[in-house]
Amino acid sequence: MLRYTLMRLGIFVGCFLVVWGLVYSGILPRGLGDSNLLWVLLLSLVISAPISFVALRKERDRASENVVARVDRAKANLEANRSQEDVADDAARAQAQGSQAS
Numbered sequence: 001m002l003r004y005t006l007m008r009l010g011i012f013v014g015c016f017l018v019v020w021g022l023v024y025s026g027i028l029p030r031g032l033g034d035s036n037l038l039w040v041l042l043l044s045l046v047i048s049a050p051i052s053f054v055a056l057r058k059e060r061d062r063a064s065e066n067v068v069a070r071v072d073r074a075k076a077n078l079e080a081n082r083s084q085e086d087v088a089d090d091a092a093r094a095q096a097q098g099s100q101a102s
Helices: 002-024 033-055 057-101
Strands: none
Touching: 002 033, 002 057, 033 057
16 A cells, blocks of 8 residues: 555645746746646646556555455354353353352
8 A cells, every 4th residue: 555655745846846847937827926836736637647647557456455344354253252251151151050050
């Protein structure tokens, strides 16, 4: 998951540098007043999102599989703990009923 995040951040930074260069060379328009940095950030975000979606498809699928595997392991551990508690509870109830009957 960290690898995917770093790759996505790298694509965003690359887009930011390209857009910044295009704005300051005059190819793309500047923002109004002091909003130039915000303009460059938003335009970089809009450009990097579809690039990341296409370029990082395999890495995103791999990260998704890792998350699903972790969730499945956590569910299995919870179920194992629940069954252990049920066995211990049943044994305690049986022992309590056995001592009451005496």
